[in-house]
Amino acid sequence: MPEYKVFYFNVKALGEPLRFLLSYGNLPFEDVRISRNDWPALKPTMPMGQMPVLEVDGKRVHQSLAMCRYIAKQIGVAGKDAFEDLQIDALVDTINEFRLKIAIVSYEPDDAVKEKKMITLTQEVIPFYLTKMNVVAKENGGHLVLNRTTWADIYFAGIIDYLNYLTKLDLLENFPNLRQVVDNVLSNENIQKYIAQRPVTEV
The missing domain is CATH 1.20.1050.10 (Glutathione S-transferase Yfyf (Class Pi); Chain A, domain 2)
Known part of the structure; x- marks a missing residue:
């Protein structure tokens, strides 16, 4: 099973649908909640300098809907065709x-x-x-x-x-x-x- 990390601020907002999907599918993930103070230093390390970011086995991807769609396919809640x-x-x-x-x-x-x-x-x-x-x-x-x-x-x-x-x-x-x-x-x-x-x- 891949190792998942979710990088986002300590809020629900755009990160919560992704956290919900991982939880719904019982996929363990590290819920990394970034403080506003720490974000400026971390921002350059993120794809496109934004969050939420999903890390899959060390590879980071961005765009919240794309990430949700990907997880949906892993857990069987995407379409059948x-x-x-x-x-x-x-x-x-x-x-x-x-x-x-x-x-x-x-x-x-x-x-x-x-x-x-x-x-x-x-x-x-x-x-x-x-x-x-x-x-x-x-x-x-x-x-x-x-x-x-x-x-x-x-x-x-x-x-x-x-x-x-x-x-x-x-x-x-x-x-x-x-x-x-x-x-x-x-x-x-x-x-x-x-x-x-x-x-x-x-x-």
Whole structure:
């Protein structure tokens, strides 16, 4: 079995879906949490100078979705053929698109601009994405695609706390089918073990 290390800050954010996937598949990994103070010295050693980074037998790779897709294939939660992979990728890309739309507003430095953008985000963008995905989750029996647990479900469960943090909302409050997607993942014994021992973080 390969030796896995995950390099990321001591937060959930973009690292948590990868940690969730490794945990779900019961793949042992070293959870390397980098302090903000140590990051400047470490940054030049990382591919593209960013994290999260996955190390597989000493070889480091970047890009969070690519890493998640790779682990998904190792643990049997990817598609069974190219078209299934396409369907899963489409859902994950939609979640990531949603995340980016939230992040652009959340990290807007101008308070006046942010206030205006936040209105559009909360009244239009968030309801649009969550309503669509809630219907999809209902059609797929509490999953985001293919009527079974795929890495789309695990990715979503891993990223939702971060999205709630950015928006200061409980995004799933009025979307019971999406809540079921997350609950299905969180009920996994390996995920529960990981959550029980992970550091408590604000983000």
